[in-house]
Amino acid sequence: MTTLEAPGTRPAPRRLPAWVGVIPFFLFAIAFLFLPIAFLVIGSFQTIQGEFTLQNYASLTDNSYIQTAYVNSIQISAITAILGGLFGFLLAYAVILGGLPGFLRDALMTFSGVASNFAGVPLALAFVFTLGNVGLVTMWLEDIFGFQLQESGFTIYSIAGLAIVYMYFQFPLMVLIIAPAIDGLRRDWREAAENMGASGFQYWRYVALPILMPSILGTTILLFGNAFGAQATAFQLTGGTIPIAPVVIGAQIRGDVLRDPNLGYAMAMGMVAIMGVSITIYTVLQRRSERWLRS
Numbered sequence: 001m002t003t004l005e006a007p008g009t010r011p012a013p014r015r016l017p018a019w020v021g022v023i024p025f026f027l028f029a030i031a032f033l034f035l036p037i038a039f040l041v042i043g044s045f046q047t048i049q050g051e052f053t054l055q056n057y058a059s060l061t062d063n064s065y066i067q068t069a070y071v072n073s074i075q076i077s078a079i080t081a082i083l084g085g086l087f088g089f090l091l092a093y094a095v096i097l098g099g100l101p102g103f104l105r106d107a108l109m110t111f112s113g114v115a116s117n118f119a120g121v122p123l124a125l126a127f128v129f130t131l132g133n134v135g136l137v138t139m140w141l142e143d144i145f146g147f148q149l150q151e152s153g154f155t156i157y158s159i160a161g162l163a164i165v166y167m168y169f170q171f172p173l174m175v176l177i178i179a180p181a182i183d184g185l186r187r188d189w190r191e192a193a194e195n196m197g198a199s200g201f202q203y204w205r206y207v208a209l210p211i212l213m214p215s216i217l218g219t220t221i222l223l224f225g226n227a228f229g230a231q232a233t234a235f236q237l238t239g240g241t242i243p244i245a246p247v248v249i250g251a252q253i254r255g256d257v258l259r260d261p262n263l264g265y266a267m268a269m270g271m272v273a274i275m276g277v278s279i280t281i282y283t284v285l286q287r288r289s290e291r292w293l294r295s
Contacts (some may be wrong), residue, residue, distance in 0.1 A: 037272065043265035056266035066267060069243040073228055076159060076244065080166040081223035087167075088174025089216060096182045109179065112172035119169050124236035127165045131156045157238050165237060166227050173226060174219055181215040181289060211289075218285030225278035229271065245271055 047053050060066055095105040130137050133150065141147045155161055185208055193203040231246030240247050245267060252264030 040265045040268050040272070043262050044269050046262050048260070048262060053262075056263050059263055060266060060270060065243060066248065069245045069248040069267075070270070072159060072243060073245040076163050076166060077224045077227040079163050080170045080227045081220050083163075084167055084170030084223050085174050085216065085220035088171040089178055091171065092175045092179045092182055096179060097185075108175065112175040115172040116169050116176060119230065120232035121236045123165060123168060124233050127156055127161075127168075127237065131161070131164075157241070159242060162234055162237060162242065162244075165233060166230065170223050170227060174223060177219045177222070178212075178215060181212055185211065214285040214289035218282040218289065221278050221285070222282045225275050225282075228274060228278075 044056050045052055045054070047055075060070075091108065094100060095108050127135075129135055131149070132138065133155075135156075138149045141149055149155075156164070189207055190203055193207050198206070229246060231250065234242065234244055235247050235250070238247075240251060249264045249267045249271070252259065252267065253261045
């Protein structure tokens with residue numbers, strides 16, 4: 001028996017399963033995340049001839065040059081994460097809760113969105129033109145005040161100079177991430193604290209800061225990972241004269257003198273481990289902060 005369809009009607013088109021929409025994402029993740037990591041893992045346990053070895057990982061603790069690179073990276077990342085986190089938090093607080101004109105908030109958020117992504121070669125060149133040996137500010141200080149920046153012991157081509165350059169994109173990133181958390185502080189929390197006789201300091205000490213602390217710590221850790229993985233800015237600014245982990249990895253994989261790609265893969269796995277720990281801690285703290293702000 002056949003079923004007769006009403007004249008002028010057509011069968012409803014078949015809908016694709018919902019999971020089809022995520023196929024491009026998974027293909028992208030496999031091609032640019034999982035396959036490269038698998039390549040690093042396999043290569044880190046091999047010699048240049050393809051033989052199995054553990055020497056690459058042993059060199060991470062035996063090689064003083066590699067240890068210096070990791071120490072420098074950790075030092076720069078920690079300094080810029082702490083200072084960038086503190087400065088970014090205070091700046092976000094000033095424009096959101098500090099009673100400043102509203103247009104300043106829009107200007108700051110716009111600047112933060114641009115500056116947090118302004119890195120690499122353009123950022124390095126901008127600071128060379130500003131604070132280099134014949135930079136604009138360097139010559140301005142010498143011509144007007146007779147102050148020679150180099151004779152004071154400071155140079156932009158040092159760890160301290162590199163930290164200053166990193167700060168340019170660290171504190172705007174802090175502003176972007178911490179601003180929603182500061183916005184999430186409810187007015188009735190402060191009113192309740194004031195009704196109970198709490199001062200402004202006591203409100204921040206016992207109410208606001210405990211609520212914001214997971215976000216502050218999590219974002220600071222994220223800033224640490226952000227600085228730890230920066231490579232192009234440091235290489236362009238110093239030409240590789242300051243050993244930091246990303247620059248040394250590039251030298252091991254593509255360099256002519258230090259070429260040992262498998263050792264570079266092992267160093268990259270060390271960076272992956274550090275970045276993974278940073279992201280995991282940030283995720284845990286961010287979830288804790290979201291529970292507070294939603295309650």
